[in-house]
Amino acid sequence: MDKEKRNTNYNVYVESKIPKTKAWPSLFKAFFLGGLICAIGQGFFDLYSYLFPNLAESEVTTCMLMSIIFLTCLLTGIGIYDVIGAWGGAGSVIPITGFSNSISSPAIEFKKEGIIYGICVKMFTIAGPVIVCGVVGSIICGVIGLFI
């Protein structure tokens, strides 16, 4: 039996051996946590609309996102967010909190390598693709905007 065939067979066999975990609990947790974070966001939104009635809706939204981002960084710093993330899975990643956590966690982790080469360099090891794809994507959208 040639190697490639052996490897394919082995991979198929291993795949069949992997214990199937129940999907529903984790799906429910992701749903609950994601929903909760969004509801908290709505709370901030209402709070800022009440406090600063002169702001436009988009500005209030920005304030709300900034508050959530700040809180996430704080929770990451005191070592709680990784526990929340391990519980809620995608529910902690897809809200803006996931973006925030993916910037603050390497910053905190690589502090020991110094401020420049640790915090500043490693800050975007995980969130870098989001910024890059975001910028490139927005430029493409801008080009599309020229024609519509």
Place this chain on the structure above:
Amino acid sequence: MISVWDYVISFLVGGFICFLGQILVIRTKITTARILVLFLIIGMILEVFNVYAPFKEFAKAGASVPIIGFGASLARGAIMATKEYGVIGIFTGGLTATAGGISMAIFASFIFALIFSSKSKRGGH
């Protein structure tokens, strides 16, 4: 004008988006960075096709808190700036619209990195 409905719909829609994300996590072993990028791009596409605005009107924070909202603002910023300032707007629009979030993420991460150190995991889930 605080209405309970806003919270309910935020919870349900935001939760549903994360639910879809979790299905991807379970099925495809996708990593954090890839999920973020994927949903960011979905947000951009929704904005380009003018679907995001009515969606946000309906779902409130359920649409703006997920990273979809971030992608949509990037796209909307670029499109609006292009309309207003011409070609230069292609490059300035996206980041201008999202500057608040990105600046806060970088600033808060930097400050907290100076204050806190990482802790060992106690055994995950």
Place this chain on the structure above:
Amino acid sequence: MQTIVLKNGAYIRAGYSIVGPLEGKGPLKDYFDYILKDDTFKEKTFEKSERKMFKNILTGAIEKAGLNIDDVEFFFGGDLLNQIVSSSYTARELGLPFVGLYSACATMAESLALASIFISNGLAKNVVAGTCTHFSSAERQYRFPLELGNQRPPTSQWTITGGGASIVSNVKSNVKVVAVTFGKVVDYGINDVNNMGAAMAPAACDTIMTHLQNVKRSPRDYDFIATGDLGKLGSEILIDLMEYNKMTLGKNYSDCGCMMYDKTERVFMGGSGAGCSASIFNSYLLKKLQSGEFKRVLLVSTGALMSTTTSQQGDTIPGIAHAVELEYVGDDVKIDNKKKWDSVKVKQLAKAGVKE
């Protein structure tokens, strides 16, 4: 031949193990020599804690054997950090002649095997072989930052905090190294870094089969066969692979990764890391051998030889396994370390800054 049968005796004079707090709650907690209360070990970085732990393991083993640092001629060892810094920095601290080894998580068996060959051929009188890993330093090097809120896939394993070292000596004691087998690098095309057990199982199977054929024994002849860190899934796969090769691993087989923890749901498939087989061999297995409860033991440490670069470039994960066969050789010889050991232990604890 792949298997080297040691004609002259190489004896294990003493073994010493340290594990972290999580491992110290496991089923083998009574066997470890020292359990950390705080896994930073009062150091600023996790890399420094790993080094301090390694240093304490080596000095602990040397003192437990009733030797001085100067009596030890070579230090065989390695670890998982880049450029095996933990081992070399520890060697610098202790001033031991250092043979740095790397077989990922199979380093314990590799160093023990080489040490035994040295002794058996009369090249040295006393050598120390050991390795050590730390969960947090491995995590930040191989995976993600500790504070990132990600979920681990169900097939992932938990790098243990801990390690162990053995003193191999030409002075007769009741545990003898009989034969060693250096394994081939085996790759069955697994490229999921979260499923190391499956990547290493074929290597373990290959090494065990070769070893058994060369020493002309069957799995039944052993009181205990221990693989390094295949985890729950990996050891099931190994049993299947052995079955496929018409060899049955019975109740005398277990995996160190599975033995380490109580609640497997917290660590998924079980423990992994070079320290996994090192700490369990130098505590549980060695004590059982010394008491004569186990007459013959086969230690098969397993390692996955990839790096973060190769796995990001999509390469598959090669596995390796080394085997060391040990034998209980009777009651007539016993080194009386016990008395000296008690006083040494107090000194050790004081040095580590721990009051009992």
